[in-house]
Amino acid sequence: MSSLFSLKGKVAILTGGTNGIGLGYARGLASADIQQLILTYRSQSSLEQAQAKIHEINPNVAISSIKVDFLAEDEDAIVNKIVTDAYSLSQTGSIDILINNAGITERSPLESFPDDKFQDVIKVDLNIPVKLTKLVGYKMLERGTRGKIVATASLLSFQGGMHSTPYAIAKGGLKQFTQAVSNEWSGRGINVNCIAPGYIRTKLTDSMAEENKKIVNQRIPLGRWGEPDDFMGVIVFLCSDASNYVTGETIAVDGGWLGR
Numbered sequence: 001m002s003s004l005f006s007l008k009g010k011v012a013i014l015t016g017g018t019n020g021i022g023l024g025y026a027r028g029l030a031s032a033d034i035q036q037l038i039l040t041y042r043s044q045s046s047l048e049q050a051q052a053k054i055h056e057i058n059p060n061v062a063i064s065s066i067k068v069d070f071l072a073e074d075e076d077a078i079v080n081k082i083v084t085d086a087y088s089l090s091q092t093g094s095i096d097i098l099i100n101n102a103g104i105t106e107r108s109p110l111e112s113f114p115d116d117k118f119q120d121v122i123k124v125d126l127n128i129p130v131k132l133t134k135l136v137g138y139k140m141l142e143r144g145t146r147g148k149i150v151a152t153a154s155l156l157s158f159q160g161g162m163h164s165t166p167y168a169i170a171k172g173g174l175k176q177f178t179q180a181v182s183n184e185w186s187g188r189g190i191n192v193n194c195i196a197p198g199y200i201r202t203k204l205t206d207s208m209a210e211e212n213k214k215i216v217n218q219r220i221p222l223g224r225w226g227e228p229d230d231f232m233g234v235i236v237f238l239c240s241d242a243s244n245y246v247t248g249e250t251i252a253v254d255g256g257w258l259g260r
């Protein structure tokens with residue numbers, strides 16, 4: 001059983017692995033003995049705190065980093081930098097796992113949604129994950145890598161939400177993109193899946209009013225908000241041999257929310 005879930009010898013790129021759900025993913029991958037994590041990061045202090053939390057789980061994981069702000073540069077330049085740096089940092093010369101997790105949200109009624117904020121969400125949550133998948137997937141196919149690609153979707157991959165139009169477009173698009181790419185690449189050795197978190201306690205949801213947090217809580221069948229470490233198991237499953245016949249899926253990790 002343990003070899004089914006082992007990530008020994010594997011190298012992963014993880015965007016947004018320095019906080020929240022991404023850090024939960026990183027800790028999960030560390031618990032499965034991944035060889036090397038290549039994290040994108042924005043601030044040195046977040047990176048250092050994340051490294052400590054990953055090494056709490058497994059001190060043997062090599063952690064490499066690429067400093068990049070998805071809003072600071074042209075998206076093609078960002079994607080090219082991540083891929084070029086990641087392949088040169090990889091201890092094995094391969095990238096076996098790509099996890100598109102970094103994400104932002106902006107809220108406003110559509111009729112007054114500022115155009116720049118709208119475009120920021122589409123850029124970070126959809127365009128960069130799509131382009132990163134295309135480029136890393138190209139290299140995986142070229143090298144014959146047995147690959148696993150995972151993106152962080154959302155409940156808004158399934159529902160429209162309210163006042164979060166670009167986020168719903170991006171997360172709905174990621175779910176469809178995952179199915180489309182899976183159809184092209186799963187027969188060539190690359191599984192492509194999404195994880196759709198429910199309501200999770202992270203910086204992203206910090207600003208929600210306390211009253212609304214309580215209302216949400218009452219609707220979650222499991223009776224509590226999710227925590228980043230609730231993602232440790234599902235990410236290991238989707239990145240390991242345990243999920244070799246699972247592809248094109250969006251797995252909700254939502255305490256039962258969607259079933260209600």
Ligand code: NAP
Nearest residue numbers: 016018019020021042069070071102103199200202203204
């Ligand atoms: P979070 O704690 O704010 O983490 C977001 C991650 O994305 C952080 O590592 C952050 O970097 C990175 N990031 C944000 N803006 C970036 C930028 N401009 N350039 C590069 N990296 C950037 O929030 P989270 O909830 O864990 O979000 C992770 C993913 O889960 C997102 O895709 C989000 O849409 C999705 N999600 C979250 C929930 C939820 O309830 N929390 C529900 C559904 C889906 P720093 O570490 O530097 O801040």
